[in-house]
Amino acid sequence: MAKSLYISAIAPGSSKSLITLGVMELLSKRVGKLGFFRPVVRGADHPDNDAELVRRRYQLAPSQIAHALTHTQAQHLIAEGQIEELLKRAIEAYRSLERQCDFVLCAGLDTTDLDPSLVDNVDARIASQLGTPVLLAVSGWSTPVDDLVSAVRAEREALIQAGCAVVATIVSRVASNHYADATAALQQAWPFADPIFIVPEEMRLTKPTLAEVTTALQANLLYGELEALKRDVLSVKAAAMQVPNFLSHIQEGGLVLTPGDRADILLGCLAATLSDTYPNLAGVMLTGGLALPASMHQLLAGFTRPMVPILSVETDTYNTATLVNQVQGQITPDNDRKIALALGVFEQSIDGTQLADRIVVSRSDRKTPLMFEYDLIERAKANKRHIVLPEGTEDRILQAAEILLHRGVVNLTLLGNEAQIRETIARLGLNLEGVTVHDPARSPWLEDFAASYFDLRQHKGITRDYAHDVMQDVSYFGTMMVYKGLADGMVSGSVHTTAHTIRPALEFIRTRPDVSIVSSVFLMGLDDRILVYGDCAVNPNPNPEQLADIAISSAETARTFGIEPLVAMLSYSTGESGSGEDVEKVKEATHIARDRRPDLKIEGPLQYDAAVDESVAKTKLPDSEVAGHATVFIFPDLNTGNNTYKAVQRSANAVAIGPVLQGLKKPVNDLSRGCTVTDIVNTVAITAIQAQAI
Numbered sequence: 001m002a003k004s005l006y007i008s009a010i011a012p013g014s015s016k017s018l019i020t021l022g023v024m025e026l027l028s029k030r031v032g033k034l035g036f037f038r039p040v041v042r043g044a045d046h047p048d049n050d051a052e053l054v055r056r057r058y059q060l061a062p063s064q065i066a067h068a069l070t071h072t073q074a075q076h077l078i079a080e081g082q083i084e085e086l087l088k089r090a091i092e093a094y095r096s097l098e099r100q101c102d103f104v105l106c107a108g109l110d111t112t113d114l115d116p117s118l119v120d121n122v123d124a125r126i127a128s129q130l131g132t133p134v135l136l137a138v139s140g141w142s143t144p145v146d147d148l149v150s151a152v153r154a155e156r157e158a159l160i161q162a163g164c165a166v167v168a169t170i171v172s173r174v175a176s177n178h179y180a181d182a183t184a185a186l187q188q189a190w191p192f193a194d195p196i197f198i199v200p201e202e203m204r205l206t207k208p209t210l211a212e213v214t215t216a217l218q219a220n221l222l223y224g225e226l227e228a229l230k231r232d233v234l235s236v237k238a239a240a241m242q243v244p245n246f247l248s249h250i251q252e253g254g255l256v257l258t259p260g261d262r263a264d265i266l267l268g269c270l271a272a273t274l275s276d277t278y279p280n281l282a283g284v285m286l287t288g289g290l291a292l293p294a295s296m297h298q299l300l301a302g303f304t305r306p307m308v309p310i311l312s313v314e315t316d317t318y319n320t321a322t323l324v325n326q327v328q329g330q331i332t333p334d335n336d337r338k339i340a341l342a343l344g345v346f347e348q349s350i351d352g353t354q355l356a357d358r359i360v361v362s363r364s365d366r367k368t369p370l371m372f373e374y375d376l377i378e379r380a381k382a383n384k385r386h387i388v389l390p391e392g393t394e395d396r397i398l399q400a401a402e403i404l405l406h407r408g409v410v411n412l413t414l415l416g417n418e419a420q421i422r423e424t425i426a427r428l429g430l431n432l433e434g435v436t437v438h439d440p441a442r443s444p445w446l447e448d449f450a451a452s453y454f455d456l457r458q459h460k461g462i463t464r465d466y467a468h469d470v471m472q473d474v475s476y477f478g479t480m481m482v483y484k485g486l487a488d489g490m491v492s493g494s495v496h497t498t499a500h501t502i503r504p505a506l507e508f509i510r511t512r513p514d515v516s517i518v519s520s521v522f523l524m525g526l527d528d529r530i531l532v533y534g535d536c537a538v539n540p541n542p543n544p545e546q547l548a549d550i551a552i553s554s555a556e557t558a559r560t561f562g563i564e565p566l567v568a569m570l571s572y573s574t575g576e577s578g579s580g581e582d583v584e585k586v587k588e589a590t591h592i593a594r595d596r597r598p599d600l601k602i603e604g605p606l607q608y609d610a611a612v613d614e615s616v617a618k619t620k621l622p623d624s625e626v627a628g629h630a631t632v633f634i635f636p637d638l639n640t641g642n643n644t645y646k647a648v649q650r651s652a653n654a655v656a657i658g659p660v661l662q663g664l665k666k667p668v669n670d671l672s673r674g675c676t677v678t679d680i681v682n683t684v685a686i687t688a689i690q691a692q693a694i
Contacts, residue, residue, distance in 0.1 A: 003098065003103050004098065004105070004106060004130065004133070005104075005132060006135065007023065007137055008124065008135070008136055008159065009110075012110075014138055014139040014172060015139070015173055016108075016110075017050055018331060018342045018345065018346060019135070019170055021057070021339065021343060021346070024058055026352050027105060029374045032102050032368065032371075032528070033101050033102045034101060034102070034105065035065070035104040035105070036050075036055070036105055037065075037093070037104050038051055038067040038068075039068050039094075039109060041069075042070065043072060049331075049332060049333075050107050051065055051107075053332065053333045059370060066093050066096065068086075068092070069086065087125060087126060090126050091129055106132055108127070109123045124164055127164050128162050132164075133165045133166070134159055134164045135170065136152075136156055136159060136170070137170050138151065138169065139172060140172060140198070145182050156169055166194045167359055169196045170196075170198075171186060171196065172199040173199070174199065175200075175201050179200050182198060183198045195351075197349060197350045198349065202341065202342075203234070205329065206328065207232045207329045208327040208329040209230055209231060210228070210231050212327055212330065212332075213324055216323065217315070219285060220311060221310075222311060223303075223310040224307055224310055228429060230337070230429060232253055232329070233327075234282065236257065236325060237251070237255070238258070240258075240317075242264075243264050243267075243268040246265060247278070250269075252280060253279075254282060255285060256269055256283070256284045256285070258286065259287050259288045259317060260286035260288050260292060263292070266286070266292075269284045269308060270307060270308065273307065276419070280426040282308075282309075283308055284309070284310050285312070285320065285324075286311065287317040287320045289314040337403070340407055344406040344408055347407070367530050368527065369525025369526075372523070372525055372657075373678075376561070376685040376689065377407060377681075379689050381408055381409050384411060385411070385489065385687075386412075386486075386488050387412055387413075387691075388412075388486075388489075388490045388491075389412060390415040390478040391495050391496065392414030392437065393424055395424065396680060397494055398425055398432065399430065399677045400684065401414065402430045402431060402432055403677070409684065409685055411436075413435075413437075413438055414436070414438070415438055415477060416437075416439065416474060417439055417441075418437045418438075421437050438477075440471065440473070441472045450470075450471045451464075451467070452483075452484070453471055457508065474492075475503075476504045478492065479504035480504075482505075483508055483509055483666070488666070488688070488691035489668065489690060490667075490669070492670065493672065496673075497673075498537075501668070501670045502538075509665050509666050511664060512665050515549055515552075515553060516549050517546045517549050518538060518663045518664055519663055520534065520661050522536050522657065522659055523656075524645065525656075526652060530563055531633060532557065532565075532632040534550050534551075534554035534557075534641070534662075535550045535638065536638065536644070536645045536658075537638070537658070538661070540637065544586075544588035544589040547634065548590075548593035551569060551589065551590075552593055553662040554567070554632050554634060554662065555600050555632055558631060563632075566601050566629050566630050567632040567634060568612075568633050569586050569590045569634050570611065570634060570635050571586040571607065574605065574610045575605070577620070590602060590604035603624050603627055606621070606630070610628070611626070611628070611633060612630060614628035660686055669683050669690075
């Protein structure tokens with residue numbers, strides 16, 4: 001059984017970073033402890049981008065990443081003809097890493113800094129010596145279809161001649177106008193058992209960010225926010241025309257180059273960024289080392305809203321344009337947008353199941369938080385649902401929305417003032433193509449929603465005017481979309497309170513017929529497993545009937561997310577060892593839950609140590625199927641539950657995903673106001689999976 005894979009990129013531009021990221025994502029869902037190996041890295045003064053990318057995204061420890069040589073050392077050994085020494089060092093470093101990991105992904109040599117006449121052969125010999133199956137990466141950029149077919153087959157044959165087992169071949173960066181012809185030609189010329197995958201060119205992945213251009217040209221940021229440097233530079237324009245003529249050449253994501261004394265061009269660019277009728281610029285770069293006059297500085301200092309970044313360089317416009325066009329974009333660890341886009345491209349072009357079967361990895365019994373989060377994304381994508389996000393003007397919501405759309409996780413509707421949302425999207429430099437924006441105050445659904453709300457709540461004494469006003473609130477409007485089937489679920493709470501988020505759902509979505517109470521769980525990600533904690537967020541002091549409801553709902557939630565429910569009803573005593581009002585409540589709740597759901601494994605009362613520790617369980621409750629193996633923990637009250645989940649989160653460095661609301665007829669979930677973009681992505685995926693289950 002294979003425990004490793006070697007990605008061999010034959011030439012520059014083979015999308016090795018994209019493929020490395022996609023394969024790591026694939027393996028992360030199936031393997032417990034992953035390792036990452038580079039035979040050769042640039043050196044201490046040039047951190048390896050791919051190694052840093054996988055380290056940060058997949059939270060690899062330093063012991064899970066290794067390399068054998070620096071480029072300088074490798075080039076010296078190759079020049080001296082000491083290939084065997086190079087291979088020996090690669091094998092030693094690889095074997096040391098392999099002993100510590102369940103699976104090692106090897107990213108082969110880069111061709112940019114080594115002799116191209118030697119790199120291909122050395123890469124194949126390293127893979128052969130390591131005994132690692134090879135994933136061949138070939139660039140299809142600017143290659144005629146017939147030449148591409150010949151080149152791909154020749155490269156595959158060369159690897160086989162070197163003694164390598166080829167798992168699959170990925171041809172990337174195939175231009176859209178040649179994609180259909182190239183796909184047909186390659187598949188027709190492919191009689192081999194190992195599959196071939198064709199990945200279309202995605203220009204946004206190869207375009208540099210403004211930060212990368214700034215670093216490469218040693219430019220100075222005169223005005224603008226550092227966050228805006230994450231924008232992609234999609235085009236470069238040298239401005240020499242008069243402003244009226246120049247404005248017609250502005251393009252989306254464009255970087256405008258103009259001499260520092262052309263205040264008219266700069267003013268035109270600033271005006272264009274304030275206009276809704278012009279594309280959004282990435283930035284303006286002033287060339288020639290010419291200082292802006294004091295009057296311009298005074299004008300710029302008075303801007304109260306974020307402006308397009310303004311940079312300056314010493315080089316003239318022609319040389320600056322040449323240098324900018326030489327900057328290649330990378331998928332860097334801090335660029336979540338490009339990471340999401342790269343994964344989306346990989347997953348849309350490559351059959352992950354087929355590739356995984358070819359790699360022949362076994363699924364580990366361990367379930368790390370990362371593996372669980374990736375499972376969430378995959379399950380949400382498998383049966384896509386429509387989620388409404390009422391807080392459409394919030395930066396984190398929009399950043400999460402971009403990731404969700406790039407990954408193809410869900411369909412989305414954003415609520416709020418459309419002009420404000422579009423302005424925020426532009427300010428953040430996001431690409432939210434495909435998202436629907438809806439302003440409740442101007443919606444054609446408003447009157448119908450208000451009438452429905454009035455019908456549902458008139459018994460509470462509300463008026464039609466009140467219903468009309470309430471339905472302009474984004475939380476109520478979004479909840480009504482879910483109620484009427486215009487969306488499958490709602491996620492809110494990044495800027496609204498829990499009460500504001502949940503109240504509309506309690507008013508008219510209401511609980512399922514077999515549930516008496518809305519409750520919540522946290523999905524607690526420990527190092528090697530996922531536990532379910534309920535209820536740590538909603539119900540302060542549930543009675544026995546409600547506690548039984550919470551236990552049954554939590555068990556169903558666990559099963560929805562692939563966790564076998566073994567339910568522990570927690571208390572300060574185990575079995576019959578203690579007594580008291582609180583213990584009796586848990587005993588009664590346990591009896592009610594067992595009577596209602598005899599198919600579930602429910603034990604209580606249990607102390608936490610007896611629920612989670614097998615050795616303690618053998619002493620305190622030896623005949624229990626749940627004790628020592630519990631996966632679902634039901635706390636007797638909010639005080640206990642909330643404190644416990646936070647203690648475990650902080651003390652054990654656990655990942656707490658939630659709260660996840662349960663018991664409603666349709667899913668509505670609440671975010672914490674301190675949530676991260678990742679939290680939002682996970683919660684939307686959870687909501688989509690809940691909608692699938694319903």
